[in-house]
Amino acid sequence: MIEQGMEQSAGFEEAAGRPEASSSDERRPRVALMGEFSAGKSTLSNLLIGRSALPVNVTATQLPPVWMSYGHEPAYRIGLDGDEQEVDSSFSGVSVHDTRCVRVFLESKFLMNCDLIDMPGISDPNMDAAVWQRVIGEADIVLWCSHATQAWRQSEKAVWDMMPDEFYEKSLLLLTRMDKIRSERDRGRVVKRVQSEVEGLFRDVLPVSLIKAIESKGDPDAWAESGADRLVKSLIELTDEVATGRMGRRVSRKIRPETRPRDAGLEDAIGERVVERPAKIVMPTRVRPRPLVSRPPSRP
Ligand SMILES: Nc1nc2c(ncn2[C@@H]2O[C@H](COP(=O)(O)OP(=O)(O)O)[C@@H](O)[C@H]2O)c(=O)[nH]1
Ligand SMILES: [Mg+2]
Numbered sequence: 001m002i003e004q005g006m007e008q009s010a011g012f013e014e015a016a017g018r019p020e021a022s023s024s025d026e027r028r029p030r031v032a033l034m035g036e037f038s039a040g041k042s043t044l045s046n047l048l049i050g051r052s053a054l055p056v057n058v059t060a061t062q063l064p065p066v067w068m069s070y071g072h073e074p075a076y077r078i079g080l081d082g083d084e085q086e087v088d089s090s091f092s093g094v095s096v097h098d099t100r101c102v103r104v105f106l107e108s109k110f111l112m113n114c115d116l117i118d119m120p121g122i123s124d125p126n127m128d129a130a131v132w133q134r135v136i137g138e139a140d141i142v143l144w145c146s147h148a149t150q151a152w153r154q155s156e157k158a159v160w161d162m163m164p165d166e167f168y169e170k171s172l173l174l175l176t177r178m179d180k181i182r183s184e185r186d187r188g189r190v191v192k193r194v195q196s197e198v199e200g201l202f203r204d205v206l207p208v209s210l211i212k213a214i215e216s217k218g219d220p221d222a223w224a225e226s227g228a229d230r231l232v233k234s235l236i237e238l239t240d241e242v243a244t245g246r247m248g249r250r251v252s253r254k255i256r257p258e259t260r261p262r263d264a265g266l267e268d269a270i271g272e273r274v275v276e277r278p279a280k281i282v283m284p285t286r287v288r289p290r291p292l293v294s295r296p297p298s299r300p
Helices: 002-010 019-023 041-049 130-136 154-161 165-170 184-197 210-215 220-225 228-250 261-269
Strands: 030-035 066-070 076-079 084-086 099-106 115-118 141-147 172-176 204-207
Touching (some): 030 130, 030 228, 041 115, 041 228, 141 154, 141 165, 165 228, 184 204, 204 228
Parallel strands (some): 030 115, 030 141, 066 099, 141 172
Antiparallel strands (some): 076 099
16 A cells, blocks of 8 residues: 555666666665654655665664665675675565665666665664674765654764765765644745755755655655755766766766666656756776675676
């Protein structure tokens, strides 16, 4: 029921399953969802990929980062020492104490454009920061979710200050649960305050109500009103830039970035919502940390 609402709202699903996408070993941009516990990370992930890949509101279970990619392989966990085992759909037996991340594969249109990594809440006192720190170096972009009603707390700032500077220009701060702030004046104030506090630390600050986005059910005005439209467009722009920067260094003239099928696919997936192609910006070369695993993340 809820899942169906998400699919309609996001509109990413109808063309899923282009066969070459799953067999491609191309490295897609990786988007990490970060923020405090209950800030809406899993709800956002469900909205984007059009279905639930993992339980929303897991309180008893502490999940390690869940790394979602396009495909249909069975889920598996990667242990701290790089060992891999398949896991069942409820991730039973998966513990943050011995698992670096869980790899999940879904034939979701959105995942043709980028991988999503749903991180555990940063402020959970039972959650060692090492749990997300050992995976964050694999990401290119962060979507940081912050409760609008108490946005950008000291605890959030403290974690963001520890991040490599290269994330700042490629990450978005999302003020979630905007529906909880009733008056337009107060919503404007929060956005303004946070914008001034995070200047230079994020590319943009975007207010969003994920609940309203889910409820919009294909109504473009309600979708735009929720803030989801702007969020999706900004995300496409970012993933496009990250992909373009890398493609520019690695890919021969035969496969020019502007002809990549991925872009067309995502824009189609958004349907009638017109997405303007952003100007190509060459991103600075990024020094990559050592890979998490010895082999590519997508199984052959
Ligand atoms: N009112 C409101 N509730 C939201 C919004 N986004 C998420 N929630 C709810 O907040 C709770 C926690 O969300 P979840 O995605 O599990 O947070 P996570 O811990 O960051 O993954 C869930 O019950 C969601 O339904 C929103 O924009 N508005
Ligand atoms: Mg979650």
